[in-house]
Amino acid sequence: MTEVSPTVWAPSGNRHVLLTVHTGRHDIVELARSSAARLAKAGITVRLLEDEADALGIEGAQVVPPDAEAARGAEIVMVFGGDGTFLRAAELARYSNAALMGVNLGRVGFLAETEPEAVEETLTAIERCEYSVEKRLAIEVDVLDATGAVVGGTWALNEASVEKSERSRVLDLVVAIDGRPLTSFGCDGVLFATPTGSTAYAFSAGGPVVWPDVEAMLVVPSNAHALFSRPLVTSPDSVLTVAIPADGNRARVSADGRRALEVPEGGRVDVRRAARPVRIARVHKTTFGDRLVAKFGLPVRGFRDARRHDPGHEMAPDRNVLTRGYVRGDGGEGGHGGDTDDDA
Template sequence: MSEAGQGGWRPGGGRHVLLAVHTGRQDITELARSSAARLARAGITVRVLDDEAEALGIEGAEVVPADAEAARGAEIVMVFGGDGTFLRAAELARYSHAALMGVNLGRVGFLAETEPEAVEETLTAIEQCAYSVEKRLAIEVDVLDAAGNVVGGTWALNEVSVEKAQRSRVLDVVISIDSRPLTSFGCDGVLFATPTGSTAYAFSAGGPVVWPDVEALLLVPTNAHALFARPLVTSPDAVLSVAIPPDGNRARVSADGRRALDVPDGGRVDVRRAARPVRIARVHPATFGDRLVAKFGLPVRGFRDARRHDPGHELPPSRNVLARDVVSLSSGTDSGSDGAAREEVRGGTADPDA
């Protein structure tokens, strides 16, 4: 394993898989239990978080605190839930070389690629190390006071939003790119997103959909009072800044909807590419375009060929574009068109250079 010899916490040696589970639903916990039993039969040590252990009741599982050490030495963090559970698991995997592998049990689930009916195939891939790992760009955030001193910081896989703290007032902002002022306007907030997060909050705010293998940073104003307040796509090496005038409204930062910080009066928020990417394990051959079609029910037949005009007629309801009966790739085809910096994983060992 890539963690060996690097001071990572790896009790007992061997292969380890950490489970992150939305325990609020019985069907999810049952699927996690059955998956854990199969992994254990394959000789893989299953870890569970201490705040989920009682609800899961997995006999023989290794119970670990839900902190930065939880994924140390683990090969996979297997996520059972929706994108919210996936983002919580990303916090656990951030400081390790573990790759995230999600089973989508939520409503949309762009981050978790495996649907419940394909769990057995995913478990086989884990047992045989027959998966690839994508390195997804993440972003780091610095919050500075009026004197330019860093007073806080966080990170995000999807997006960071700078929002007005008082709903009744407009937030005045000054936007800068690489320390050069670009524009200013009043708004409800400003989103800074990664390509991975382009289909999340930024998408609903009118931002572009960006393929995950495109390295870029996105800036999307929300409800701006300005003629020029279009979404921007910048270099991944740019530093994006939003300054809050001292006489303006109070602002706060929200990262992935999970971590929040206050911005001091007259302060500034700087956003840049994180030094460490997030690693996501992939098993299935569906491309990112296939996922867009499946998640949004996009029409994939020419409009002149369509004979029906009711919503959802493009694909029979029993078929899913993510399933192999719709998406067929030859054995020699590289399925990594949507994967950022894919790397093959063999023998349970991933590239240690995150």
């Protein structure tokens, strides 16, 4: 689901932007400092987390504890780092109306909105309130004991994985959908992923890539010893369950690779859509398909047209795949189908 903000939005009262930064790299810290200075010059209050403030050394910034109140009242949580930093920021923004906006300084950075070279454009969009907001489905996770009592819970933006606790043993489990058993097998684990997380752990485990505006949840077995162990795409209103036999291997839950819970012996894990989505701010008009091409270096020309073989150079970033406005191997522009779209 995508909610588009007006072209120009005039907020009432003071505006606040919370920065979350991978402080372990000097170049990231410098970029965060220069961005904070520009936001402050535009009259926007910059917030910093207590555990990052000393490393950033930004004068005049508001310092807040890294808890559920950190993003309260903020308009944007601006992330400087990779997907790991983004997921940490999502924990802070989850209980507020703040939208996440990432600057990719990691490797793939699928969640980020922009690359470092486009930071000035992104800051301009924040200053002018010229951005849209996507509402991304998140999942809630309940851990229950053998009596059916809830003994723990967490949430995830990307995925929650039920994994074996002992690496040397196979995890036996039963998968159920909406309270009805579906199948059982031995495996390394099962992933419950969102469309946002379909390009993360679930993708590596053989799951499908799902466009982020699709309302669905994914079930992806990991190294299952079974004939029927295909990834499943379910209704967003389903309740997905993994039950662990009392005489089987012990299991644990990992949420976004950041939060872990132990599953009691003979217990189960229930996964459902979270009541609150995660809000992600977008500035650039690139489609999700364009992101796939850019992030994974996908070839976008037919094999008969290909002249170059280095991944990621099949299409110039300012050309649209659908209009075949690609770049020939000799450096000239070619293709058919009309004008190209410079926003692609």
